[in-house]
Amino acid sequence: xxxxxxxxxxxxxxxxxxxxxxxxxxxxxxxxxxxxxxxxxxxxxxxxxxxxxxxxxx
Amino acid sequence: xxxxxxxxxxxxxxxxxxxxxxxxxxxxxxxxxxxxxxxxxxxxxxxxxxxxxxxxxxxxxxxxxxxxxxxxxxxxxxxxxxxxxxxxxxxxxxxxxxxxxxxxxxxxxxxxxxxxxxxxxxxxxxxxxxxxxxxxxxxxxxxxxxxxxxxxxxxxxxxxxxxxxxxxxxxxxxxxxxxxxxxxxxxxxxxxxxxxxxxxxxxxxxxxxxxxxxxxxxxxxxxxxxxxxxxxxxxxxxxxxxxxxxxxxxxxxxxxxxxxxxxxxxxxxxxxxxxxxxxxxxxxxxxxxxxxxxxxxxxxxxxxxxxxxxxxxxxxxxxxxxxxxxxxxxxxxxxxxxxxxxxxxxxxxxxxxxxxxxxxxxxxxxxxxxxxxxxxxxxxxxxxxxxxxxxxxxxxxxxxxxxxxxxxxxxxxxxxxxxxxxxxxxxxxxxxxxxxxxxxxxxxxxxxxxxxxxxxxxxxxxxxxxxxxxxxxxxxxxxxxxxxxxxxxxxxxxxxxxxxxxxxxxxxxxxxxxxxxxxxxxxxxxxxxxxxxxxxxxxxxxxxxxxxxxxxxxxxxxxxxxxxxxxxxxxxxxxxxxxxxxxxxxxxxxxxxxxxxxxxxxxxxxxxxxxxxxxxxxxxxxxxxxxxxxxxxxxxxxxxxxxxxxxxxxxxxxxxxxxxxxxxxxxxxxxxxxxxxxxxx
Numbered sequence: 001x002x003x004x005x006x007x008x009x010x011x012x013x014x015x016x017x018x019x020x021x022x023x024x025x026x027x028x029x030x031x032x033x034x035x036x037x038x039x040x041x042x043x044x045x046x047x048x049x050x051x052x053x054x055x056x057x058x
Numbered sequence: 059x060x061x062x063x064x065x066x067x068x069x070x071x072x073x074x075x076x077x078x079x080x081x082x083x084x085x086x087x088x089x090x091x092x093x094x095x096x097x098x099x100x101x102x103x104x105x106x107x108x109x110x111x112x113x114x115x116x117x118x119x120x121x122x123x124x125x126x127x128x129x130x131x132x133x134x135x136x137x138x139x140x141x142x143x144x145x146x147x148x149x150x151x152x153x154x155x156x157x158x159x160x161x162x163x164x165x166x167x168x169x170x171x172x173x174x175x176x177x178x179x180x181x182x183x184x185x186x187x188x189x190x191x192x193x194x195x196x197x198x199x200x201x202x203x204x205x206x207x208x209x210x211x212x213x214x215x216x217x218x219x220x221x222x223x224x225x226x227x228x229x230x231x232x233x234x235x236x237x238x239x240x241x242x243x244x245x246x247x248x249x250x251x252x253x254x255x256x257x258x259x260x261x262x263x264x265x266x267x268x269x270x271x272x273x274x275x276x277x278x279x280x281x282x283x284x285x286x287x288x289x290x291x292x293x294x295x296x297x298x299x300x301x302x303x304x305x306x307x308x309x310x311x312x313x314x315x316x317x318x319x320x321x322x323x324x325x326x327x328x329x330x331x332x333x334x335x336x337x338x339x340x341x342x343x344x345x346x347x348x349x350x351x352x353x354x355x356x357x358x359x360x361x362x363x364x365x366x367x368x369x370x371x372x373x374x375x376x377x378x379x380x381x382x383x384x385x386x387x388x389x390x391x392x393x394x395x396x397x398x399x400x401x402x403x404x405x406x407x408x409x410x411x412x413x414x415x416x417x418x419x420x421x422x423x424x425x426x427x428x429x430x431x432x433x434x435x436x437x438x439x440x441x442x443x444x445x446x447x448x449x450x451x452x453x454x455x456x457x458x459x460x461x462x463x464x465x466x467x468x469x470x471x472x473x474x475x476x477x478x479x480x481x482x483x484x485x486x487x488x489x490x491x492x493x494x495x496x497x498x499x500x501x502x503x504x505x506x507x508x509x510x511x512x513x514x515x516x517x518x519x520x521x522x523x524x525x526x527x528x529x530x531x532x533x534x535x536x537x538x539x540x541x542x543x544x545x546x547x548x549x550x551x552x553x554x555x556x557x558x559x560x561x562x563x564x565x566x567x568x569x570x571x572x573x574x575x576x577x578x579x580x581x582x583x584x585x586x587x588x589x590x591x592x593x594x595x596x597x598x599x600x601x602x603x604x605x606x607x608x609x610x611x612x613x614x615x616x617x618x619x620x621x622x623x624x625x626x627x628x629x630x631x632x633x634x635x636x637x638x639x640x641x642x643x644x645x646x647x648x649x650x651x652x653x654x655x656x657x658x659x660x661x662x663x664x665x666x667x668x669x670x671x672x673x674x675x676x677x678x679x680x681x682x683x684x685x686x687x688x689x690x691x692x693x694x695x696x697x698x699x700x701x702x703x704x705x706x707x708x709x710x711x712x713x714x715x716x717x718x719x720x721x722x723x724x725x726x727x728x729x730x731x732x733x734x735x736x737x738x739x
Contacts (some may be wrong), residue, residue, distance in 0.1 A: 003588050010142065010144045010145065011148075013142060013144075013145045014145045014148030015277055016277065017141065017145045017146070017147050017148065017149050018152045019276040019339055019342070019343075020143075020276055020339075021274060024274040024276075025274075026135040026136070026139065027135070027136070029135065029689075030134075030136065031136040033271060035274060036273065037269060037273050037582060039273070040268070040273030040274050041269065043274070044331055044335065046136075048331055049565075055157055056156045056538060056539050056542050057153060057155070057156045057158065057399045057400055057402075057403055
């Protein structure tokens with residue numbers, strides 16, 4: 001049961017990383033901003049500025 | 059586990075793998091079950107990972123569990139973040155898995171299932187997985203440097219320039235061929251076009267949800283987007299059956315090409331994250347879900363392969379693309395076996411997330427194994443179709459004729475019986491007017507996938523829905539590659555032009571954004587237009603060009619890796635990189651030579667131009683086709699010269715280091731002990 005919970009936990013963490021949810025959480029912690037529309041807009045601008053972000057293979 | 063038991067288990071895996079490979083390689087005359095391919099793949103990957111990658115990790119690279127990675131040393135909570143290995147694995151896999159491993163094996167299935175399968179297995183275990191693993195580790199030891207930077211630092215200025223040209227070429231040709239696949243999948247398909255059109259308002263809605271209602275809740279909004287897309291697929295049936303709506307979405311290939319070119323420019327030049335970012339998330343969500351579903355579907359259905367192991371087209375006369383099995387099978391399937399593009403991802407975001415050096419093996423080697431498995435699934439999806447149907451879908455009108463009667467007669471004469479009634483019934487079952495001449499691989503893959511899904515879930519009644527789900531999945535996927543690729547190409551061009559005039563390098567200066575976006579879009583748009591207008595379907599010219607460009611990038615990556623290994627004092631192990639390098643160079647050179655100079659006009663660009671010149675009087679259309687042939691020859695020539703240059707420069711560097719004329723000094727960052735050393739590796 002504990003093992004299963006660990007596997008699900010890792011799967012959820014992987015999905016949160018792939019879908020930038022973890023990156024947003026780190027952004028909030030780094031900038032000390034509360035979660036808000038404005039904070040998310042700043043986060044998105046920062047992500048867009050990272051040139052390798054979103055590089056997808058063929 | 060006791061050692062004797064471990065030995066017994068690995069012996070059993072080896073025997074089972076050998077049996078599976080022997081079955082798929084030696085079976086003649088009888089159809090085999092797809093599970094043999096799955097078993098062969100699982101056993102090959104397991105053995106490759108357990109023994110070959112372990113050997114490379116221990117002997118060649120000497121992975122150091124005590125050494126801190128850049129994610130730990132430079133942790134900034136932004137791009138450098140020490141991350142759980144499974145999370146990095148998922149992240150890396152999501153970035154390397156694109157349309158390539160789905161489309162390449164479908165096209166190569168014209169040779170039968172055997173050449174593609176053997177190349178995918180051997181290419182991945184000895185080439186692709188090794189390349190991804192080694193480049194990832196070398197980037198980790200250099201603070202996450204890119205392939206271009208490593209090529210410049212370790213090889214020389216020329217290596218950097220070649221890597222740059224290869225990346226730009228691959229981006230341009232990849233985007234053209236990807237766009238062509240979408241055009242061929244959506245032309246004259248109101249259902250497909252409607253579904254893809256609907257993803258635009260859906261993505262905008264997702265963007266608004268993310269921005270206004272629940273900022274940052276991406277997984278939540280992706281689930282919502284997925285449900286809406288499924289509704290759009292269902293609505294597509296209504297749209298295709300309602301004449302007044304269907305006429306709006308029944309688009310010709312040139313119209314679709316123009317729409318995609320405009321989309322690519324807008325995606326690169328306009329601040330449209332509200333549309334693009336949610337689409338990217340939606341595409342990734344659908345991609346991961348579909349790959350999982352396809353794997354489950356194949357295991358549940360364990361279908362029979364109807365395609366023979368080898369077809370008569372290994373002689374080079376294939377209708378899908380012309381050229382013999384060697385070298386063309388090996389440039390047609392790149393992603394899934396070895397893909398240079400992966401070296402960009404392995405030296406991009408991933409090295410900045412690796413928490414411990416020893417985890418590069420699982421992430422680099424392991425994720426490529428998973429990608430290779432996707433290619434095996436695509437081979438299965440293509441080969442479960444009756445060969446006659448496969449060829450009717452994938453053959454261009456220029457080869458089999460436009461009329462159904464002519465097409466089925468030609469294909470049946472090749473020894474792959476198919477009737478017009480069968481094709482009509484299949485088109486009806488998937489909700490299309492026709493399935494003839496749908497080159498590019500995507501429609502054939504969609505029919506195969508719909509066959510597997512509908513037989514495992516929902517029966518024939520859902521065949522049309524599954525087909526359009528597959529088409530939507532591929533088109534969405536490819537459009538995401540298209541907008542991300544155009545933007546990356548624009549950034550690279552701005553970087554280069556910034557050296558000539560500084561303002562051009564500023565990514566926030568709008569005239570520069572517009573000009574560089576236009577340049578990149580015009581470049582791939584030209585090749586797309588050429589493909590759309592090509593009487594042979596476009597794939598025949600463009601896919602080999604894409605394969606050559608991709609393998610050129612792999613050549614650069616393998617040369618850089620060999621140079622570093624020699625400088626590390628491990629020249630006796632350089633064969634690990636040299637073996638795939640020699641193979642790739644021989645494949646790339648042979649394929650390029652054929653594409654440029656083969657006397658068969660279906661293969662050689664120049665022979666085709668000569669045939670056009672002598673076949674009819676001058677016309678604008680003819681002149682354009684001749685110009686395109688010469689342009690393709692020129693592009694191929696440039697690519698192959700690049701391969702030769704990088705090889706010569708690398709060989710010179712190896713000779714100088716090995717003969718003691720140059721100090722063997724690698725440019726790694728100094729050792730710093732990790733705080734994660736106590737964790738179990």
